[in-house]
Amino acid sequence: MKLPEAEMFPVHRRIWLVVPLLLLVTLAVVYISVTNGTFDMTVGDVIRTLLRIDVTREYDLVVFDFRLPRIVLAMLTGFGLGIAGAVIQGVTRNGLADPGMLGINAGASMAVVLFMLVFSQTLDLTGWFAYIAMPLFGLAGGMLAVAIIFWLARSNGRLDPQQLILVGIAVSAGFAAVTLYLSLKMNPNDFEAAAVWLAGSLHSANWRYIGAMLPWLLLIAPYLWWKGKVLDVLQLHDETTLSLGLDLGRQRRKLMLAAVGLVAACISVSGGIGFVGLIAPHIARRLVGLHHRRLLPVSGLVGMLMVSLGDLIGKTIFAPAQLAAGIVISLIGVPYFIYLLFRSRM
Incomplete structure (x- = not known):
């Protein structure tokens, strides 16, 4: 008898299929990114350059100074933003929470722009x-x-997930205005x-x-x-969490x-890339379930x-002009956010 798909691939074992896939x-995207561009290269050219075999100055410059740092930075940025988004959604118990939606990206961006403005004349920003x-x-x-959002979104001494998004959008708009002024x-x-x-x-x-x-x-x-198990416990009601002896406020702050x-680490080097922290956790939940480990x-x-795919699309589809990865991801993220918003109301 043929087993249903859910029984053939239980959630706790599905990760061993999902991660390699x-x-x-991602490796396919990296392959296309490193071999294609204004200066096309073959796989053999890339491998010889990486292994320092009969390397030429042109290939060395293209691989190590231009393409490889960009690819690695895109991968690290996407990895960090995806994890941060899952944590923020877990702490707030709100599937629509996202570092960009809550104003965290805007606050970090404002501070970095302030740093650029104040120290551009006295420091080497490179x-x-x-x-x-x-x-x-x-x-x-x-x-x-975060401090402003948590303060404004509290109701009767507790964080109100329903107010969180509205407050976050307002705070994000405020920080964006300050950033523009700076x-x-x-x-x-x-x-x-x-x-x-x-x-x-x-x-x-670089x-x-x-x-x-x-x-x-x-x-x-x-x-x-x-802290994955703590995040699992935080998905329960506050009364249940407190009855288990967990210091709710302290764990949320940490x-x-x-x-x-x-x-902040991702934003400071890659700029305002949004929606990754919103979309990635939703896709991950569909693939491997709710356990945060x-x-x-x-x-x-x-x-x-x-992020890797967004950067690849941005630098190839409009070549020789380039579109920022953040813009490409936003073009995908806005319709997805609207879909999630309508779905949450059903």
């Missing part, structure tokens, strides 16, 4: 100190946004750089960007995975701080694929 599709300091400014801006105070060169960065463009990716965000990712992502730190890594892989 996501990695294979130096190591700037790359290290920008995520810290982003973290401060993101935490300011950017208008810049000189023309800095304003152009800030505008490109805010659009979520990865065309200026190894310093990767080195600046990688420690955050290596520290925070395992911590959030370790998880939100870690998620905002992850978002499985949900978080799969959300990261889905986010990795989204």
